[in-house]
Amino acid sequence: MLVCSFGESDKYGEEHPEWFQLVKGRRGPEKAGARFSMCVSNPGLHAQIVKLWRDRGGAAKRDGPCFVNAVENDVPGQCECENCRAWDGPTPPDVNKFYAPNFKVYGARFVSDRYARFLLAVQQLAAKENPNAVVVGYAYLNYFQAPTSGVKLNDHILIGLCPSAGWYPRNDDEHAWYKAQWAGWSSTGARVFFRPNYFLDGYSMPFNFAHQFADDFQSVVRAGMVATDFDALTGQWSTEGPSLYLLMRLHTQPDATADDLLADYYSGFGPAGAQVKAYFDYWENYTMKNRQTITDVFFDRVAIRWRTWAKAAHRVFPPETFAPAEALLAKAAAAAMHDPEVRARVAFLETGLAHAKLCVETASLLTLADPSSTVERGRDKLAELLAFRRKHEREWFANLNHDAWVEDLSWKLATETRQPADYYP
Numbered sequence: 001m002l003v004c005s006f007g008e009s010d011k012y013g014e015e016h017p018e019w020f021q022l023v024k025g026r027r028g029p030e031k032a033g034a035r036f037s038m039c040v041s042n043p044g045l046h047a048q049i050v051k052l053w054r055d056r057g058g059a060a061k062r063d064g065p066c067f068v069n070a071v072e073n074d075v076p077g078q079c080e081c082e083n084c085r086a087w088d089g090p091t092p093p094d095v096n097k098f099y100a101p102n103f104k105v106y107g108a109r110f111v112s113d114r115y116a117r118f119l120l121a122v123q124q125l126a127a128k129e130n131p132n133a134v135v136v137g138y139a140y141l142n143y144f145q146a147p148t149s150g151v152k153l154n155d156h157i158l159i160g161l162c163p164s165a166g167w168y169p170r171n172d173d174e175h176a177w178y179k180a181q182w183a184g185w186s187s188t189g190a191r192v193f194f195r196p197n198y199f200l201d202g203y204s205m206p207f208n209f210a211h212q213f214a215d216d217f218q219s220v221v222r223a224g225m226v227a228t229d230f231d232a233l234t235g236q237w238s239t240e241g242p243s244l245y246l247l248m249r250l251h252t253q254p255d256a257t258a259d260d261l262l263a264d265y266y267s268g269f270g271p272a273g274a275q276v277k278a279y280f281d282y283w284e285n286y287t288m289k290n291r292q293t294i295t296d297v298f299f300d301r302v303a304i305r306w307r308t309w310a311k312a313a314h315r316v317f318p319p320e321t322f323a324p325a326e327a328l329l330a331k332a333a334a335a336a337m338h339d340p341e342v343r344a345r346v347a348f349l350e351t352g353l354a355h356a357k358l359c360v361e362t363a364s365l366l367t368l369a370d371p372s373s374t375v376e377r378g379r380d381k382l383a384e385l386l387a388f389r390r391k392h393e394r395e396w397f398a399n400l401n402h403d404a405w406v407e408d409l410s411w412k413l414a415t416e417t418r419q420p421a422d423y424y425p
């Protein structure tokens with residue numbers, strides 16, 4: 001996910017092994033090709049980061065802010081050297097409380113303070129050459145939680161809050177804990193931006209966390225959020241409409257209530273607005289009430305929220321959960337009967353729901369989480385799903401390319417189900 005311009009061990013490793021992590025007495029990657037973190041307390045590394053910025057013209061830029069990239073590699077901070085460890089703050093007592101024991105950050109050393117000090121060191125160095133320099137880093141993995149040493153940063157340090165767990169739905173205490181991390185980083189004096197992965201979640205399902213997301217977003221706004229960087233939009237427009245709608249509207253109206261904004265969304269359904277609201281409320285209640293089930297399903301990490309959801313879709317949304325939703329949409333369709341435009345909008349929701357149900361049925365037959373899955377077992381259902389997609393794909397009810405990307409690693413697929421390159425004109 002993160003690309004680090006200064007972390008190229010092939011380029012710098014021979015000459016400057018001291019810039020790289022020290023793990024088990026050795027500098028650099030633990031194994032050839034393995035990911036690695038940097039020795040972020042090393043002054044030579046700070047100087048090199050500033051040099052790279054200077055070489056790109058950063059030091060000479062005088063009009064407005066100019067950004068120094070100090071984003072780490074996509075791996076926990078691992079350096080065991082004395083200087084890095086001396087920069088660490090006390091480990092919070094709840095450091096692992098909301099992490100699953102098989103999550104890679106669970107039990108890892110808490111290193112937020114060293115990363116805060118690293119960003120400060122780079123910023124102070126860059127400021128000598130250009131007072132407008134703004135250093136950008138992340139709060140991520142084992143440096144996601146707020147610092148504990150009382151380290152003071154400043155507004156020329158910009159930190160992306162990138163939680164690597166904490167998917168919605170959350171329990172109340174977990175939700176409050178995440179909000180406390182936003183507030184903690186903000187109270188260092190740094191500026192913060194929100195860079196979550198939460199909208200990668202949910203696959204094609206009617207996975208609705210609208211109100212909890214809005215509350216989270218608004219808490220980051222109150223903590224002083226200056227920007228957002230959302231990874232990603234998966235385009236499940238008909239099944240995940242309310243959450244996506246709030247995501248967009250909150251960027252321009254962060255103080256509005258979720259209910260007021262959603263009232264605008266439902267007003268687009270005219271005479272069927274109340275029925276459509278009841279439909280999405282059903283799924284939101286379902287999603288929020290089944291937090292434990294959802295956590296349990298993904299706990300073994302056989303299926304992963306952002307990449308292989310289709311392995312577990314039938315466990316989170318068993319087919320029988322669809323009947324009440326279908327009944328609610330039928331009421332919406334009846335209410336829209338005399339308004340062709342609104343009826344078409346309800347049909348858009350019906351298409352997404354029918355598609356999600358087909359995905360669930362297919363997942364139950366083809367999931368790679370079940371060793372007895374065979375291509376043959378799911379062949380007919382898969383053919384039905386693909387025919388449905390070809391019939392409706394131009395209605396833009398969902399980004400089917402994203403769904404196929406998830407399914408590719410989730411299902412037992414025969415090569416003949418792959419679309420030939422010339423399928424699209």
Ligand SMILES: [Zn+2]
Nearest residue numbers: 039079081084
């Ligand atoms: Zn170190």
